[in-house]
Every structure is written in C-alpha cells, then in structure tokens.
Amino acid sequence: DTGVSQDPRHKITKRGQNVTFRCDPISEHNRLYWYRQTLGQGPEFLTYFQNEAQLEKSRLLSDRFSAERPKGSFSTLEIQRTEQGDSAMYLCASSSSLSGDFSGYTFGSGTRLTVV
C-alpha cells in the first residue's frame, strides 16, 4: 500500500487558465475527500465522495470547481478560470466506511497551486 498519492505536487498557472489535479486513494478505501488549505490556515473541507457518488459539497466549492470520481477509484479536481485567490494547497484524503467513520483516515502530500 503506497498511501494516498496526489499529482502534481506543484502547479503554477496563469490567472484564467484551467487546472486539474489527481488523487489516487488507498485502494480499499471507498471514501475520498478534498480539502483546501490557504497560507496560515487549517485545511477546509471541499467535497466528499463515497465510491463514485459525490455526496457533499462545501459552499467553498464555487461553480468554477468540479470534482469527479468516475469509477470510484481515483478522483480529479478541476478549477476553471483560475483566480489568484485559488492559490492554496489542495489536499486529498481517503478512508473506509467499513472500519468506522474515521479509522484509517489518510491524507496525501497535497498539490500546491500558485496562480500568477
């Protein structure tokens, strides 16, 4: 088990461009989460998948953001028309609903986005 993998680790983009991040959870985990962490702040919940179903979205997830988990395995987070305020660390986490709500909750190393 290689843990939760995120790609890329760093992304620099120009304002107005679209970006897409990928998260590969731990293989047996059916739950997947996206969080956003801005400088000097704790992570904030963005969205949650159970298998391929997106079951909760934060109000932080504006209509420029979209997340998918098409086959219940990896997930992608896309930001359209990026703004400087989107600069942050985007963290992915996974867990299993079979082992209790929070057992095995594991974070990836994150994707750091810089919008210039």
Add this chain to the structure above:
Amino acid sequence: AQSVTQPDIHITVSEGASLELRCNYSYGATPYLFWYVQSPGQGLQLLLKYFSGDTLVQGIKGFEAEFKRSQSSFNLRKPSVHWSDAAEYFCAVGVFSNTGKLIFGQGTTLQVKP
C-alpha cells in the same frame, strides 16, 4: 456549529523543554478528536486521536493529549521537545455523520530554540 479553536498561533520553546499546545472545540455530541502535524510543504501526519475511553491518549513521537469534556479541550503535550518537532500542528474534530469530514483549527506553529 462545529468549530475548533487553537488560541496560540505561534509558540517558541527551547529544546528539551516541555510543550503544551491548546485546542478547544465546539461540538454537540461526544467528539472524535485528532492532532495532526505538518512540516513545510508536506501533507498531514496523524499524531494521535481520541474516539472514546481513556481520556489520556498516547501518540507517535512521544506526544500525548488529554480530553477534558468539562473544558471542551484536547491539549497536546510532550515532556521534552526535540528540534525536529518544529512544524505546524493542527487540532481537528470529526463530524460524526455520513460524510466523516474533519473540521480543523487554524494551527499552531512551533519553533524550537537550540
């Protein structure tokens, strides 16, 4: 609404000194509580967690935390700090629902003086 407060944004301690990082939470039921550590540019590493039972929880790297329901606190402690402990520390509460999301405090940055 659920929330987590870490009153100390930045703490500096000398190497070998004891450490206590404060965490207060607001949650309507018995909370699931966590402490994570984050080194610069890295993801979050779980130090310890409290679900139920013994209110004094032992974690990795010599850390422990005590759950005090009457004070709505879950403070992190270490008897002797090492230079490698310099990092950012986050307290979090787990929202017991169908989602299992975490709500984090804003973090405490620990600096260790030689």
